[in-house]
Amino acid sequence: MIDRNQFITDCGAVREQSPLVHNITNYVAMNIAANVLLAAGASPLMSFCPEEMDEIVSISSALVINIGCLDRHEIEGMKAAAAAAHRLGKPWVLDPVGAGASNIRTQTALELIREYHPTVIRGNASEIMCIAGLAIQSRGVDSSASSADAVEAAKALAKATGSVVSVSGATDYITDGERVETITNGHPAMGRITAMGCSASALTGAFVAASSDPFTGALNCMAVMGVAGDIAASKGYRGTGSFQVDFLDALSTMDAAAAAEMIRQ
Amino acid sequence: MIDRNQFITDCGAVREQSPLVHNITNYVAMNIAANVLLAAGASPLMSFCPEEMDEIVSISSALVINIGCLDRHEIEGMKAAAAAAHRLGKPWVLDPVGAGASNIRTQTALELIREYHPTVIRGNASEIMCIAGLAIQSRGVDSSASSADAVEAAKALAKATGSVVSVSGATDYITDGERVETITNGHPAMGRITAMGCSASALTGAFVAASSDPFTGALNCMAVMGVAGDIAASKGYRGTGSFQVDFLDALSTMDAAAAAEMIRQ
Amino acid sequence: MIDRNQFITDCGAVREQSPLVHNITNYVAMNIAANVLLAAGASPLMSFCPEEMDEIVSISSALVINIGCLDRHEIEGMKAAAAAAHRLGKPWVLDPVGAGASNIRTQTALELIREYHPTVIRGNASEIMCIAGLAIQSRGVDSSASSADAVEAAKALAKATGSVVSVSGATDYITDGERVETITNGHPAMGRITAMGCSASALTGAFVAASSDPFTGALNCMAVMGVAGDIAASKGYRGTGSFQVDFLDALSTMDAAAAAEMIRQ
Numbered sequence: 001m002i003d004r005n006q007f008i009t010d011c012g013a014v015r016e017q018s019p020l021v022h023n024i025t026n027y028v029a030m031n032i033a034a035n036v037l038l039a040a041g042a043s044p045l046m047s048f049c050p051e052e053m054d055e056i057v058s059i060s061s062a063l064v065i066n067i068g069c070l071d072r073h074e075i076e077g078m079k080a081a082a083a084a085a086h087r088l089g090k091p092w093v094l095d096p097v098g099a100g101a102s103n104i105r106t107q108t109a110l111e112l113i114r115e116y117h118p119t120v121i122r123g124n125a126s127e128i129m130c131i132a133g134l135a136i137q138s139r140g141v142d143s144s145a146s147s148a149d150a151v152e153a154a155k156a157l158a159k160a161t162g163s164v165v166s167v168s169g170a171t172d173y174i175t176d177g178e179r180v181e182t183i184t185n186g187h188p189a190m191g192r193i194t195a196m197g198c199s200a201s202a203l204t205g206a207f208v209a210a211s212s213d214p215f216t217g218a219l220n221c222m223a224v225m226g227v228a229g230d231i232a233a234s235k236g237y238r239g240t241g242s243f244q245v246d247f248l249d250a251l252s253t254m255d256a257a258a259a260a261e262m263i264r265q
Numbered sequence: 266m267i268d269r270n271q272f273i274t275d276c277g278a279v280r281e282q283s284p285l286v287h288n289i290t291n292y293v294a295m296n297i298a299a300n301v302l303l304a305a306g307a308s309p310l311m312s313f314c315p316e317e318m319d320e321i322v323s324i325s326s327a328l329v330i331n332i333g334c335l336d337r338h339e340i341e342g343m344k345a346a347a348a349a350a351h352r353l354g355k356p357w358v359l360d361p362v363g364a365g366a367s368n369i370r371t372q373t374a375l376e377l378i379r380e381y382h383p384t385v386i387r388g389n390a391s392e393i394m395c396i397a398g399l400a401i402q403s404r405g406v407d408s409s410a411s412s413a414d415a416v417e418a419a420k421a422l423a424k425a426t427g428s429v430v431s432v433s434g435a436t437d438y439i440t441d442g443e444r445v446e447t448i449t450n451g452h453p454a455m456g457r458i459t460a461m462g463c464s465a466s467a468l469t470g471a472f473v474a475a476s477s478d479p480f481t482g483a484l485n486c487m488a489v490m491g492v493a494g495d496i497a498a499s500k501g502y503r504g505t506g507s508f509q510v511d512f513l514d515a516l517s518t519m520d521a522a523a524a525a526e527m528i529r530q
Numbered sequence: 531m532i533d534r535n536q537f538i539t540d541c542g543a544v545r546e547q548s549p550l551v552h553n554i555t556n557y558v559a560m561n562i563a564a565n566v567l568l569a570a571g572a573s574p575l576m577s578f579c580p581e582e583m584d585e586i587v588s589i590s591s592a593l594v595i596n597i598g599c600l601d602r603h604e605i606e607g608m609k610a611a612a613a614a615a616h617r618l619g620k621p622w623v624l625d626p627v628g629a630g631a632s633n634i635r636t637q638t639a640l641e642l643i644r645e646y647h648p649t650v651i652r653g654n655a656s657e658i659m660c661i662a663g664l665a666i667q668s669r670g671v672d673s674s675a676s677s678a679d680a681v682e683a684a685k686a687l688a689k690a691t692g693s694v695v696s697v698s699g700a701t702d703y704i705t706d707g708e709r710v711e712t713i714t715n716g717h718p719a720m721g722r723i724t725a726m727g728c729s730a731s732a733l734t735g736a737f738v739a740a741s742s743d744p745f746t747g748a749l750n751c752m753a754v755m756g757v758a759g760d761i762a763a764s765k766g767y768r769g770t771g772s773f774q775v776d777f778l779d780a781l782s783t784m785d786a787a788a789a790a791e792m793i794r795q
Contacts, residue, residue: 027295028296030558046599048599048601049599049600051601068311193300194309240513240517244300245772246772247771250769252769253769293560294561334576366586366589367582369581370582457568505781507776507778507779509565
């Protein structure tokens with residue numbers, strides 16, 4: 001079970017420390033991911049220029065790499081950043097967007113994992129199952145598998161890599177290979193707004209930077225995202241446009257103690 | 266005249282089939298175009314990495330190429346994607362953003378048309394007139410000509426290329442060279458929100474994938490966009506921020522049968 | 531003191547002339563910056579392709595370069611654009627995002643200033659102090675200094691370069707090296723929405739293109755941004771999502787005469 005006091009502590013730590021989270025993410029997600037980080041109290045920075053990766057990683061509290069719009073040039077920046085984070089002992093999050101949809105995506109994700117050991121691997125069920133080596137045909141960037149399907153794959157992946165694995169879906173699963181925690185908060189509209197998963201990965205960076213340990217940070221992040229979705233849904237669903245607005249409103253005005261009471265597992 | 270039953274059928278097909286639409290589009294449009302596709306029930310994917318174009322096109326139902334932020338590297342990705350779509354017989358949509366504003370834009374658009382035969386060419390009046398070889402001075406990415414000016418150019422372009430041509434403006438014109446259909450729905454605020462044209466191109470990809478034929482799909486897409494604008498305007502215009510929210514709400518909660526009754530031609 | 535009649539005149543000129551503003555900006559800011567320009571009545575264009583810089587700059591009324599997501603390829607486009615603007619006598623605005631956070635950012639900003647003489651340099655306090663050569667440790671892209679700290683640095687920078695310098699913060703400072711004007715409008719939520727500073731830079735391009743002189747244009751732009759923030763805040767703060775919507779609504783429906791009465795200095 002989630003520790004509600006630790007959840008409140010972590011939410012407060014993100015607001016008070018305002019960790020600088022360096023994102024190498026796709027162009028679809030950049031704006032909303034930055035706004036999600038700001039709404040939660042963190043400080044976003046976006047850069048993929050290989051020449052400045054050492055400097056940027058060294059001033060950041062966490063790194064998030066999302067391979068959604070990768071190309072040769074960005075892969076170079078991703079590797080430079082991951083290498084710097086690994087060398088400097090900074091926590092970093094990998095979101096293997098679309099792993100399984102193309103060879104270059106799958107190979108890039110696997111290489112980043114093998115060489116630079118992400119603190120957290122956060123994806124949807126299809127991506128996690130692909131990365132874990134289970135046979136599944138990815139269908140683009142959306143998930144064709146349910147998150148429950150991926151639980152065993154996630155545990156195996158966490159054990160094999162030492163990374164915390166966070167799988168989003170109707171139920172979110174967070175595992176370190178031994179423990180498995182679930183979060184069932186959230187609303188189906190979150191799957192009909194682009195880059196909510198990418199935003200969860202970005203915010204995982206902030207929580208891992210501010211929390212006591214990566215498993216707790218990854219778990220509390222998914223709880224925050226889900227509760228913000230529930231609060232947005234409580235305004236009455238009028239469509240995906242207003243839902244996105246209500247989601248950012250909920251996140252930016254969230255009372256952590258009240259939110260802790262709303263967590264469902 | 267539009268076939269209202271076919272319109273309802275196509276709207277349902279997009280929701281039920283949720284076609285995966287691969288977009289190579291500009292950075293301004295990516296987020297809103299993805300949200301427009303999701304709101305209508307389609308599934309967006311954005312990639313311009315040449316190395317994965319064959320794989321991505323092969324799993325997609327349609328391709329949309331928008332040259333809004335082109336550079337050498339992206340042109341390489343665009344050509345690889347268009348070649349794959351042409352070879353695999355996948356429908357694809359070209360939005361020649363800013364054609365006429367620079368030589369590289371005009372030449373890229375012409376080369377993509379000549380070599381890879383887009384299923385639909387969708388642009389504003391200035392762009393279509395430029396592409397059709399008529400003399401007009403483009404003024405950046407907005408249109409300095411009315412869509413009515415472009416009707417003859419659009420028909421000629423459709424005849425010469427075999428592409429359906431879709432021209433957006435206060436009145437939208439859709440032609441296959443013989444037939445010309447109009448849509449007069451929509452609101453002037455749509456011209457004051459960035460990337461509404463790019464979003465129309467993205468959604469054209471979804472409708473062409475799901476419809477009985479490209480002409481019908483391109484027409485029904487513009488009807489959906491226009492009716493969503495009308496529904497948003499019916500909330501009372503308060504400015505471009507809330508209009509964009511209301512537009513996504515309208516699109517994501519649209520009742521196709523009710524929308525069919527709102528189409529104006 | 532600000533000239534309220536000139537403020538009204540400039541707001542009208544932006545709407546009537548609808549200056550085409552060419553932006554080379556970061557991927558986080560592109561969509562909101564384009565929507566801010568459209569809301570104020572200007573016409574945005576985004577391109578960083580070196581091959582078309584001469585053509586695009588020649589048809590534009592102003593250029594805005596924002597180094598938020600720079601890399602080698604974009605730096606090439608930035609230099610080509612700045613060179614064209616300088617050669618053609620077009621006003622241009624530099625936003626040195628993150629100057630001080632890495633060597634390549636600082637050097638790129640300094641080189642653009644030295645070689646191509648921006649009409650306006652617009653940044654936050656940390657960036658302006660860094661550029662002005664004062665010792666300050668930049669903390670990513672947000673400002674760790676207050677705008678008041680930067681006043682002397684801004685004046686020195688303006689005198690040394692001949693550029694107008696515009697520093698945003700709780701109080702905005704605009705100086706040409708002799709005159710210093712302040713704007714104290716705005717709301718703290720503007721610092722919790724990504725790319726509001728980048729949007730101010732984009733809009734500065736429109737106002738400098740339409741105004742009688744760069745100092746007046748830069749000042750009136752910051753007044754417009756601040757008043758739009760005040761109008762948005764007057765709706766009652768519900769969170770950063772609705773604040774951004776209300777901000778665009780306020781900007782796109784602003785009555786210049788009423789806004790002039792709201793300016794605080």
